[in-house]
Amino acid sequence: MTFALASLDDLKTLAARLPAADAEAAAGARARQNSLTKPPGSLGRLEEIAEFMAAWRATARPEIWQAQALVFAGNHGICAQGVNPYPQEVTVQMVANFQAGGAAINQLARVNGADLDVIALDLDRPTGDFTQGPAMSADDCLDALNRGAAAVNEGADILILGEMGIGNSTVAAALAAASFGGGAAEWVGPGTGSDQAGIARKVDAIERGLMLHAGAKGDAGAILSALGGREQAAICGAVLAARAARVPVILDGFICTAAAAVLHVADPALLDHCLVGHASAEPGHRKLLAATAKRPVLEFDMRLGEGSGAALALGIVRAALACHNGMATFGEAGVSEA
Template sequence: MTDVPFTLSALADLGTLARDLPRFDDRAAEAARARQNSLSKPPGSLGRLEELAVFMAGWQGTERLKIARAQALVFAGNHGVCAQGVNPFPQEVTAQMVANFEAGGAAINQLCRANGADLQVIALDLETPTGDITTGPALDEAACLTVFNRGAAAVDPHADVVILGEMGIGNSTIAAALAAAIFGGEVRDWVGPGTGSDGEGLARKIAAIERALARHADLRGNAPAQLAALGGREQAAICGAVLAARMARIPVLLDGFICTAAAAALYGTDPDYLAHCRVGHVSAEPGHRRLLDALGQTPVLDFDMRLGEGSGAALALGILRSALACHNGMATFGEAGVSGG
């Protein structure tokens, strides 16, 4: 682990950087698995709690696990594609919700408080929406790198887990565009109501994404370039935070469809970029299950949530803490004086 902030100097570097990433510690994971099998319970009886403990061991590099600091980062941005009528709410809502986060009045504030996470909200040039992806790129490379590195710099290298979320009117359209660009398929299969689009609104979203994909078709297979052309500031910042956490060997809990679609730009470059990530919940936004299948991810929770803000990931932190409590606190069969262990 290092205190030196990670900085990306060119999007093309993501293609080779994956070779030098910190790796999962198989020895620590095996020690954690052996402990799980010695605890006073039938092996495997705690289900995914056991898997989460082993996952944490592999990234923390120790059999005995801790979450002394959970850091929650919510990135907020505005999107030029809103000019296409894809959003039922005005873009002013993004700044208004950021103010609500800062005042402690949003769902994410309550969930972070309840589950022991330190929340930081980072507004990314809200007064200047990105470019309209139907007529040009959302961001040029320099702008994308700027917010990528802001996301990376926000990660506390001493955190034990990082929770990622977002806020941005119009960003469900951006998420569907990124998912369709990276994984293909029919655009309509990736598009959902977001904050409440009706049938006409859904049609506008689909049409806008189809025009954007056609305009940027030359970027097919180049996920970093697709992140800049089709993404947004909060999407790039999420990718930066994911990569900085990996450099510091910090496990990450991703939130719902929009957050996962942002991180998918890293997966599209090299699947190993997301090896230290788990998805906190499966969103009710219809494209999320399809995206999780493409990423090979099983969500921690399925609570029919679609709020964003990092809310599902913050809720999943409570499950992660429970997994570690059982792993660290349970007695072994020998310690408990129970026969059969």
């Protein structure tokens, strides 16, 4: 059955109703790792990733037959505050580039074996300027969240998430500050290339937005509606639908992680099935990783967005499972154990 939320208030109690990690499958994967022809623990995080995949796919020997990559695109009213160095028309143009196969995500998804879908979310209808009022009504936010959930292929073995939207690095910094505290300047970076004056405009806009929407603190749905965008809400919906189907998720960099991290406000357990593909060069990402207790798979100094770091990390997950499933045990290889 397709996952959907009836209201944003459902976020507050959802964690208890969604599948948890399968401890028996994880234990089976750990036992297999310890029987393979290598010293225990010698493959480091590859072993941890194999166990993570086993726990969420509920099998001691998980495989990736089908990987889905979703890129959600949206436009933002906060651009009225001069926070973006590029015009909003670029969002539409980049969606066309994704659909034509010309972006980095197309190449990385293809080479790492992921089927890419691009979901444009009402690009002709930007969200509201959150310095003047809420970015979305509760109904609009819920609709975007459920559209994200509906895009998930419940038959996939893993889901890669990314985003596109001019102005959404400002949105991400606002969501992170509202979710985890701290001043706006602690979360803001250059995004697509803002200069110091542009960064100052971002900080000012976020500070005004946080003051206006201070009442949203501690309420994931209220934060997402007040400060988020449609692509951020869709990412949250996709994360939740994947959890309902026991599909592990790889989040991309700062913007994608900041979107999903709103769910952490509702319950940190809602992100237990998520890996973070890479540590973004955007300065707020490391602070966000610390706040959510997430360790990135890769550190490649990337800050492109569009799911590129998550798609690259998929190759590492595939490598982890190739070793996990393909290596011989000591008994099979006739190798003596210590």
